[in-house]
Amino acid sequence: MVYHTLTWLLWLCAAAYLALVNGQPLQTLLLVLATGTVFTLASRRQHAGQSAGAESRSVEGWSTFLRFGLWVWVVATLFNLLFAHAGNIVLFVLPRNWPLVGGPITLEGLLYGLAHGASLFAVLLVFATFNLALDANRVLRWLPAGLFQAGLVVSIALSFVPQMMASLKDVREAQLVRGHKFRGLRDLPPLFVPLITTALERSLTLAESLEARGFGGVSPWVGQGKTMPPSGRGIDGMMDTHQAGEQHPSASADAGTLSSPTGGRRYPPGRGHAASTAATLLSLIGLLVGLIWRATDVQPPWLGGVALALSAVLLLVAVYLQGRGFRRTHYRVEVWQPRDTWVALACAVSMAIVAYTQARNSLALFYYPYPPFSPWPTFTLSVGVATLLIAAPGLLWPAQAARHMPEKESMADSQDDPRSIPQDEREKDNL
Amino acid sequence: MTRVAQIQLQNVSFSYPNTDHPVLRDVCLEIHSGEFILVVGPSGSGKSTLLRTLNGLVPHFSGGRIAGQVLVDGQNPVIEGPHCMSTIVGLVQQDPEAQFVVDTVEDELAFGMENQAVAPALMRKRIEEVLDQLSIAHLRQRRISSLSAGEKQRVAIGSVLTLQPRILVLDEPTSQLDPQAAEEVLTTLRQLNADLGLTIILSEHRLERVVQYADRMVYLPGLGENLVVGKPEEVLLQVPFAPPLVQLAKALGWRPVPLTVKEARPFAAQMDLRQAEPGAPQQAEGKTVESPAHTTGPAHIDVQEIWYSYNGTDALRGVSLQAKGGELIALMGRNGSGKTTLLKHMVGLLHPKRGHVVAHGQDTRDAPVEALIQQVGYVPQDPNSLLFADTVRQEMEFTRRAHALPPANTDEWLATLGLTGLGERYPRDLSVGERQRAALAAILVAEPMTLLLDEPTRGLDPLEKESLARFLKAQAAQGRAVIMATHDVELAAACAQRVVILSEGQVVVDGPAREVMSQSLTFASQVNKLFGDPRLLTVQDVLKACAHEN
Numbered sequence: 004m005v006y007h008t009l010t011w012l013l014w015l016c017a018a019a020y021l022a023l024v025n026g027q028p029l030q031t032l033l034l035v036l037a038t039g040t041v042f043t044l045a046s047r048r049q050h051a052g053q054s055a056g057a058e059s060r061s062v063e064g065w066s067t068f069l070r071f072g073l074w075v076w077v078v079a080t081l082f083n084l085l086f087a088h089a090g091n092i093v094l095f096v097l098p099r100n101w102p103l104v105g106g107p108i109t110l111e112g113l114l115y116g117l118a119h120g121a122s123l124f125a126v127l128l129v130f131a132t133f134n135l136a137l138d139a140n141r142v143l144r145w146l147p148a149g150l151f152q153a154g155l156v157v158s159i160a161l162s163f164v165p166q167m168m169a170s171l172k173d174v175r176e177a178q179l180v181r182g183h184k185f186r187g188l189r190d191l192p193p194l195f196v197p198l199i200t201t202a203l204e205r206s207l208t209l210a211e212s213l214e215a216r217g218f219g220g221v222s223p224w225v226g227q228g229k230t231m232p233p234s235g236r237g238i239d240g241m242m243d244t245h246q247a248g249e250q251h252p253s254a255s256a257d258a259g260t261l262s263s264p265t266g267g268r269r270y271p272p273g274r275g276h277a278a279s280t281a282a283t284l285l286s287l288i289g290l291l292v293g294l295i296w297r298a299t300d301v302q303p304p305w306l307g308g309v310a311l312a313l314s315a316v317l318l319l320v321a322v323y324l325q326g327r328g329f330r331r332t333h334y335r336v337e338v339w340q341p342r343d344t345w346v347a348l349a350c351a352v353s354m355a356i357v358a359y360t361q362a363r364n365s366l367a368l369f370y371y372p373y374p375p376f377s378p379w380p381t382f383t384l385s386v387g388v389a390t391l392l393i394a395a396p397g398l399l400w401p402a403q404a405a406r407h408m409p410e411k412e413s414m415a416d417s418q419d420d421p422r423s424i425p426q427d428e429r430e431k432d433n434l
Numbered sequence: 435m436t437r438v439a440q441i442q443l444q445n446v447s448f449s450y451p452n453t454d455h456p457v458l459r460d461v462c463l464e465i466h467s468g469e470f471i472l473v474v475g476p477s478g479s480g481k482s483t484l485l486r487t488l489n490g491l492v493p494h495f496s497g498g499r500i501a502g503q504v505l506v507d508g509q510n511p512v513i514e515g516p517h518c519m520s521t522i523v524g525l526v527q528q529d530p531e532a533q534f535v536v537d538t539v540e541d542e543l544a545f546g547m548e549n550q551a552v553a554p555a556l557m558r559k560r561i562e563e564v565l566d567q568l569s570i571a572h573l574r575q576r577r578i579s580s581l582s583a584g585e586k587q588r589v590a591i592g593s594v595l596t597l598q599p600r601i602l603v604l605d606e607p608t609s610q611l612d613p614q615a616a617e618e619v620l621t622t623l624r625q626l627n628a629d630l631g632l633t634i635i636l637s638e639h640r641l642e643r644v645v646q647y648a649d650r651m652v653y654l655p656g657l658g659e660n661l662v663v664g665k666p667e668e669v670l671l672q673v674p675f676a677p678p679l680v681q682l683a684k685a686l687g688w689r690p691v692p693l694t695v696k697e698a699r700p701f702a703a704q705m706d707l708r709q710a711e712p713g714a715p716q717q718a719e720g721k722t723v724e725s726p727a728h729t730t731g732p733a734h735i736d737v738q739e740i741w742y743s744y745n746g747t748d749a750l751r752g753v754s755l756q757a758k759g760g761e762l763i764a765l766m767g768r769n770g771s772g773k774t775t776l777l778k779h780m781v782g783l784l785h786p787k788r789g790h791v792v793a794h795g796q797d798t799r800d801a802p803v804e805a806l807i808q809q810v811g812y813v814p815q816d817p818n819s820l821l822f823a824d825t826v827r828q829e830m831e832f833t834r835r836a837h838a839l840p841p842a843n844t845d846e847w848l849a850t851l852g853l854t855g856l857g858e859r860y861p862r863d864l865s866v867g868e869r870q871r872a873a874l875a876a877i878l879v880a881e882p883m884t885l886l887l888d889e890p891t892r893g894l895d896p897l898e899k900e901s902l903a904r905f906l907k908a909q910a911a912q913g914r915a916v917i918m919a920t921h922d923v924e925l926a927a928a929c930a931q932r933v934v935i936l937s938e939g940q941v942v943v944d945g946p947a948r949e950v951m952s953q954s955l956t957f958a959s960q961v962n963k964l965f966g967d968p969r970l971l972t973v974q975d976v977l978k979a980c981a982h983e984n
Contacts, residue, residue, distance in 0.1 A: 159535070170819070177819040179803055180781050180812045181877065182836030193832070196822035200862055204818075205532045211486075212533035214495055216546035216594060217520035332551050334544035334558070 005045075006396060008145060010343040010350075011137040015129070017350035018393050021357050022125040026370035028118035029382045030390055031125050037394035038128045042069075044400050045136040064165020065131045067172070072127035076120035083116025084108060089373050111372040118370050118380070134161060136396075144333055149279070149325030155218075159209065167202055174198050279324035282317055289314025342399040349395035356389035439464035440601065440633055441488060446502035448483060448492060457483045459658035460502070465635065467600070470627045472648035472666065473637040474675055477895045478865035479656030481637040485603045488635070489523035490516040507600060520546065524594030526604045528893070530586035530611075539581075539589050540574050546597045557596075564592045567630070568622055582769065584615025588622055595626075601633040602626065609639060609893045612769045612921040613956070620644055639895050642677035642924070642960050645670070646693040667691040675896045678924065678960045681973045686980070695963050702964050705980070732795075733758050734884045734915040735780050735810070740789035742775055742939075749775045750786070751939040757917055759883065762910040764930035764947065765919040766957055771936040773919035774815070777886045780917070781812040794883065808837065811882030815889045817873030821861040826853060826872045829861060830879040837880045844879065850908075851875050852901055867898030878909075885909060887918040891925050903929040927951055927959035927971040947971065 046062045085104045090111030099105045146154045174197045183193050296307030360367050372378035443463040449456040457480040473481050486492040490511030493500045511519045527533050547557045565571040568588050608616035624647050626632045638644050651669040653662040670680045679698050683691045692698035733756040742750040750772045765773045778784040779791050782798040791798040794809040823829045830844045848857050851871045861872045891899050907929045910916050933950040935943040943950050952968035959971050
């Protein structure tokens with residue numbers, strides 16, 4: 004963990020913002036280079052913690068993902084080149100009687116395809132870099148408690164992407180040596196059925212493991228006066244209060260059919276729960292109404308906006324209410340370091356520049372090679388600076404983290420720990 | 435013992451949803467605090483189900499119908515549910531990969547406690563304790579993906595120990611590990627049991643490694659039959675599963691039944707197999723007829739000085755190996771020593787950076803994979819990556835079509851692989867061993883002359899392993915070359931004629947199984963360790979020698 008989670012989040016915002024709004028290919032190219040630097044550094048750090056010869060499935064997975072991204076780029080370019088026949092600068096002409104591809108093949112078509120593919124690739128690269136550099140579970144800490152479970156599900160789903168890429172490779176090899184050839188849709192099942200079933204089986208195992216470690220419910224001492232057991236044999240203390248609190252009849256649950264998890268006190272009962280459910284429902288209805296209002300041009304238009312804003316607030320309230328029932332503590336406390344400030348500043352400046360450009364000189368970000376526009380891409384200095392600022396994490400990357408020395412790295416990491424202890428204690432006092 | 439049992443199961447029956455036949459029927463079992471319990475039984479006999487009733491995953495997670503009474507530490511998991519039980523019972527699963535939520539060791543250890551809202555200071559203390567107990571303190575900052583399988587499994591144990599359960603339940607925790615890693619995990623368990631008095635309930639197939647640590651053993655015969663519970667020595671005599679030593683003890687009447695090589699030494703010393711010496715050379719000669727030097731004909735697979743590297747790390751460094759028809763070769767060595775890489779070269783999935791691989795007269799670099807697979811069949815480590823069809827029979831028919839071969843008599847193949855009657859079953863519903871054989875069937879139906887297997891015994895129970903060994907021997911006898919990468923010393927002892935040991939991408943030893951396995955510390959079978967005699971690798975060898983003596 005080189006930078007603070009919030010720093011990375013800010014970086015993601017800045018990089019994704021630029022990647023999404025910018026269409027100018029030269030600027031996109033620069034963005035790909037800047038993000039690529041960060042990606043390389045992040046992947047090197049991954050390798051550093053590993054013993055030689057150990058497979059680095061995470062890096063491998065994301066690299067496969069990026070190779071897939073390159074294919075998207077190539078396909079997007081070819082597609083546009085062959086099927087878009089507009090433009091003035093004709094490279095060559097395919098016979099007219101060829102279906103779809105027949106007609107003039109233009110430079111504009113090529114450029115637009117290239118630019119479009121580059122933009123797609125840039126977005127994928129930003130996404131991959133963020134995932135590689137930051138453990139998703141650290142982002143989770145910053146989610147409101149009510150969204151924690153949903154967030155964890157998303158993060159697990161994301162962690163399945165590289166795993167599935169790696170497992171796709173295994174399946175493809177296994178089927179290849181069995182004589183499977185990929186010729187069309189008919190040949191998909193041998194590849195995808197093993198892939199999906201393996202992923203499903205894996206997720207079931209994970210779900211069991213989560214369940215067996217007490218995930219997905221409130222801690223048993225909620226409602227028992229929130230007394231934390233004294234240190235040492237914490238469980239003993241806890242179990243005592245627990246048993247005193249509610250004695251279950253030990254009679255057997257005779258042949259009770261339990262097709263779904265219906266364990267006794269899994270969710271906090273009572274008003275809070277009902278209120279949050281009501282608030283969620285209301286806010287969702289509000290959002291729906293607001294969207295329909297805006298989409299259908301009903302007068303007055305501002306009322307739709309108000310509905311949207313109100314329901315958004317209501318949704319936040321719902322999330323807050325939901326979160327009150329959950330009790331979680333955090334083991335790690337992150338430390339904001341000077342380099343975080345610098346990177347955050349760089350990202351903020353980058354975003355500000357892009358936002359300003361978008362408002363004042365949107366043509367600097369817009370690219371459309373077909374007439375009446377010029378086919379030649381432009382380059383705006385300010386956007387270039389904003390793009391370069393995206394590489395800031397790479398510039399301030401601490402030297403020891405990038406080196407291939409696990410011991411050094413763990414020393415650097417463990418330096419953070421003593422500093423975090425006082426904060427731990429403060430948290431304990433709050434409890 | 436008058437004290438109340440920590441775990442009480444009374445007449446527990448359970449069946450999964452949408453099935454009629456119960457997995458568990460009238461199970462009665464009492465386990466006392468601090469016991470080390472070994473649970474064994476054929477795959478699919480309900481071991482996992484039994485273990486999961488202890489923390490409420492069955493029936494809360496699985497669904498289904500449960501009857502009878504379960505009491506664990508005074509709590510009823512059927513009523514309390516897995517969440518409540520998580521502080522009493524810790525569960526560790528088979529696949530070390532699939533049970534982690536977050537990606538660094540420390541965070542993973544903290545995850546359970548965070549869910550229970552344990553105070554941060556207490557969390558820190560418990561994590562330090564667990565790191566020391568499991569001797570994984572040096573791994574604390576590491577990413578889980580960078581750990582070895584044995585380390586991963588110890589972290590998985592740690593991640594449930596931080597909740598300070600009093601019972602640790604492990605569902606075949608070593609079935610996916612190589613012997614060294616398995617040893618690490620089992621040693622850890624023994625220490626936890628001895629030092630902390632933790633109750634340990636372990637299901638396991640590699641009996642020879644654990645049976646001596648168990649206080650009691652539970653045998654689940656499956657099919658709703660009654661459990662056999664008792665001291666390992668007693669239970670082992672009654673059940674078909676037995677490590678080689680116990681098989682010898684059964685056959686030769688050694689009492690009390692020895693569980694370790696050390697305990698068996700006095701018995702072995704009494705047997706005077708030296709007298710069998712005059713007859714032995716004959717037997718040895720009989721064996722050498724099959725040995726590589728005498729196998730005639732051109733090599734099916736000829737690996738010539740190949741080099742290969744993954745991302746700059748050398749995986750193979752000048753490996754040469756010839757395999758002829760009728761040979762059964764065991765490829766052994768540590769994890770990461772290049773076994774899988776070598777097998778992949780033989781079927782043309784990988785091409786050497788230097789050197790050549792010639793398979794049935796074709797250089798793998800020039801020949802397309804389609805041509806190679808007509809002669810070479812490769813069964814990957816994970817049968818799941820192969821199986822996709824709705825029935826086992828369709829799997830086989832698919833392979834025939836893919837090889838552009840006419841439809842074959844699938845029944846015959848099913849019969850040879852012991853899959854008769856399973857042809858119409860969904861492959862993924864089969865037990866691990868059956869799945870492995872279904873994958874084998876899917877490859878063998880193309881009738882390749884060379885068969886490559888990568889870790890074929892993963893997760894197989896001892897009986898399934900035996901039948902696999904017999905099957906592979908029969909294949910070799912039909913003139914096929916069989917090369918298997920394996921960690922399983924007993925399997926190699928039982929069927930291989932030749933053993934090749936790889937280390938760091940180089941062939942360290944290549945020779946007849948008897949020679950290699952009797953001169954090695956790590957690769958010696960249990961029987962061989964006991965007698966220290968190159969002629970005696972398996973129980974059969976000893977029994978034959980005895981018969982000769984009489």
